[in-house]
Amino acid sequence: MSSYSSHIERYISDNCIELFGLADRSIIDYVLASASSSKTPDALFTALNSSGLPDTAFAHAFVNEVFQQAPRKHKHKKDNTHRQAEKEVKGLRTQKFT
Numbered sequence: 001m002s003s004y005s006s007h008i009e010r011y012i013s014d015n016c017i018e019l020f021g022l023a024d025r026s027i028i029d030y031v032l033a034s035a036s037s038s039k040t041p042d043a044l045f046t047a048l049n050s051s052g053l054p055d056t057a058f059a060h061a062f063v064n065e066v067f068q069q070a071p072r073k074h075k076h077k078k079d080n081t082h083r084q085a086e087k088e089v090k091g092l093r094t095q096k097f098t
Contacts, residue, residue: 008032008069015062020052026088033085035070051089 012031016023031048038044045053045063053059 005071008066011069012066019054019059019062022092024092026085026092030085030089031066032070035066036072038067041067051086052093 009028009032012028013023016027016031020027030051034047035044038047041064044067045060048059048063049055053063
């Protein structure tokens with residue numbers, strides 16, 4: 001893993017507990033995959049907000065920072081890693097509330 005990747009992953013991890021209520025590999029992967037495939041910070045915010053990201057100034061600042069640092073994907077299709085991470089996040093959110 002490059003230091004660039006570890007920096008963005010650490011940033012995401014450090015903020016996920018406050019923003020999502022938990023931080024694990026699935027959430028970090030989901031946020032990073034969403035950021036890599038989103039075309040704008042607003043699109044990223046919408047995707048993360050539907051997964052539980054609050055609509056706060058701190059959350060918007062987090063989204064903007066992640067969007068700026070995330071590597072861009074040049075594919076047009078959603079990648080399977082993103083879909084798998086999304087399923088895992090939904091499962092974790094379900095477990096959290098049971």
